[in-house]
Amino acid sequence: MQATSHTGYAGHHDHDSHGHPTGWKRWVTTTNHKDIGSMYLWFSFVMFLVGGAMSLIIRAELFTPGLQYVSPEFYNQMLTLHALIMVFGAIMPAFVGFANWMIPMMIGASDMAFARMNNWSFWLLPPAAILLTASIFVPGGAAGTGWTLYPPLSIQMGMGMDMAIFAVHILGMSSIMGSINIVTTILNMRTPGMTLMKMPLFCWTWLVTAFLLIASMPILAGAVTMLLTDRHFGTSFFSAAGGGDPVLFQHIFWFFGHPEVYIIALPAFGVVSHVIPAFSRKPLFGYVSMVYAIAAIGLISFFVWAHHMYVTGIPLTGQLYFMYATMLIAVPTGVKVFNWVTTMWRGSLTFETPMLFALGFLVLFTIGGLTGLVLAMTAVDIQLQDTYYVVAHFHYVMVAGALFSAYAGLYFWLPKWTGHMYNETLGKWHFWLSMIFFNIAFFPQHFLGLAGMPRRIPDYAQQFADFNVISGIGAFGFGFSQLLVLVIVVQTVRGGARAASRPWDGAHGLEWTVPSPAPYHTFEDPPHFDQAEAHG
């Protein structure tokens, strides 16, 4: 506390801790961005394990040809819930957790702008998660439609589908509230002197992401509401028999769904843009072009949705437009990769766990991006659509992109959160096991897809058997390696070497000017913004 420059800090602290509930009431009623950030992160880790267990059920069934462990219906439910839980329950809340913890500390704000709404944004998540997972146990089971929920298949489902729809509604509300909070905080609560173009890049990525969420989540909510009324109230939005069109749903869904990809990817870019400069001991290269690239990616992401729909029979002119627009995204994405590479160039590199995960992200995300370029070509995409090539592609982007970046951020900021250094040896083990098993699990899926193995099937022809065995071994290895995170985080929370206020000598930013662990309340008075702390 003595390290903070402002006066009257201790007085505030006493005042606040006085009337504060303790025990479970503290967590239920908290409006503190750090508490809420921690809850988001724990929640997302629990959902990550649940979604991960489902993926292992999928890989176990696919280990050999034939039906072994689960029925095709249950298999479909697993692949649907795996995706919904990983996207909405694990990855998105993880980055909201980072946003809660880090944005106020990065911009020198005392807390999020709407502290009570922040509490509510979080506490909407558990009911949604319960609705989703409990739907397995209702008559008819969970939705077995894939996370895309396409009608008319989703019209055929039992009440598990309605539970998924309500879960999506609730998650959407939570995301919108969280986003409004983030936009307001970033635009209004930056410390004097921190102009937008001096703001840490993580805040920039979240500013754009929050706008994407505010614009796209209501569209998803509309789509699933139309599904709900088609299911129960006799409307025919998506039924040709009543004058509707099943493909309309796909247009609406992907108008949300494509920005969603960047909702997940952009904060990941933000984290990496802090970690790479810190361990290169060199400022981020091309800050301004990074900001423009983020904004460009965010904008273009609204105009490429039908590249998920090349085989639905959209007209040739439509296919051509969406192909060109999709190719355009490669330009700003390339700029970001080149900037990270150049940041490392002639730096002074060290390879602590956060840097390893950031490098893993860079390699694997680039692979995912390049296969995305292949898939952008409509003629090739038609050959690869709904095959394992697509599964490989988006796992390279989502797991190796978003998850690896989240791990980079976790190891980077864990000392700030807990006041202890994590176990570097275990961290490195975690990285290398993840990196190796991830590639064993997903790289062969490119070959499966090229050879024509469709996705979302519980059983397959025998020529696909060998690569599925490899993929299965990789998936189980990857899954069990993730338990190391739990060990490492619990160890670090409980003890370990004391962390200095700036444990990484190359790290810059206001968050490193407060002690570790960060006091319960930081920056109750706006801190002095020193130019040396600019540009993350």
Next chain:
Amino acid sequence: MARNSNSNRLRSGSSGRFFAALLGLFSGAANAAWELNLQEPATAVARRVYELHSLLLWVIVVIFVGVFAVVAYSLVYHRKSKGHKAATFHDNTTVELAWTIVPALILVAIAFPATSALVDMRDTSEPDLTVKVTGYQWKWGYEYLTGDAAGVKYMSVLSTPREQIENKAPKGEHYLLEVDRPLVVPVGKKVRILTTANDVIHNWSVPAFAVKTDAVPGFLRDTWFRADKEGTYRGQCSELCGKDHGFMPVVVEVVSAEKYAAWAGEQKQQMVAVAEDPNKVWTLDEQLALGEKVYTTNCAACHQATGEGLPPAFPALDGSAVAKGPRAAHVEMVLKGKAGTAMAAFGEQLSETDIAAVVAYERNAWSNKLGEVIQPAEVKALRGK
């Protein structure tokens, strides 16, 4: 068909499957199952797609190697442990402009072959024959609209025995990629495929032809292919369509013009021969024999051969209120289906004779010993309603 010749290694039995699979890994060098690329193209369009993919693969490999060569250099030479001091530069407008413009130019260059391949792929004009393909949960219906076989119409159902899927019998060479009646088309002719579906969205796909088109209920989509050489080509439904999505393969038999003409003649003759007399009076035994066949092909996937169904999504028929209740309601259920469920309207798929037989079968099989015969005329009367 590289794809067919390499799946002859059978894996059987339940014990030791894991080790068999592991062994398979190491004996893999001599085994052609390690397909690393797209299937061997069998049409001009598929060849263009293959070439376009190869081109793109080279482009992305070169980009990847180029970028990560720079990274590798940094990782080796610019490390702190080697005493490298960090530079302080953080901007360079020339470089930044270059790496915005150069990738854009590469993309423009790729766009040309990508566009022309696509335009070719979508040109369904002037076909030699047209076949309408209808997706059902979980089978394909083929109907020849023009050409020698115009008017020929049949269902194509997975022919892999249940025992193979449940690992009770060794898996055959074309496990899950075989059907009772494939689509038969002549070699070298432009075949236009119209797709639609009866219940949910399916996708008719044959990788060797680079054909993959959604079958959307209530709408028609089209695609085409012109197969270079005779042979059997296999694909699968490529849009999740419910529980047996993985069990509705597409098989296309490409034959010579003569064989095709002969096949078409045969089909037409057969259609006349089996043209049913809707006024024929059936006996119970005749109906049960036909009904069981119809049931196995159309009903057993959901309601199961045992009639026990898979409740609650797929209700039991054995002892059910419908199967033991009023026969008119039972016939209507089969004719018109049940909205909002997977129960399809079979009136559009099956003849009156078949429907009468399958209803009679359901009312007499298992414990439903009602002893009722249902005449096609009865179905015809209800269909009109």
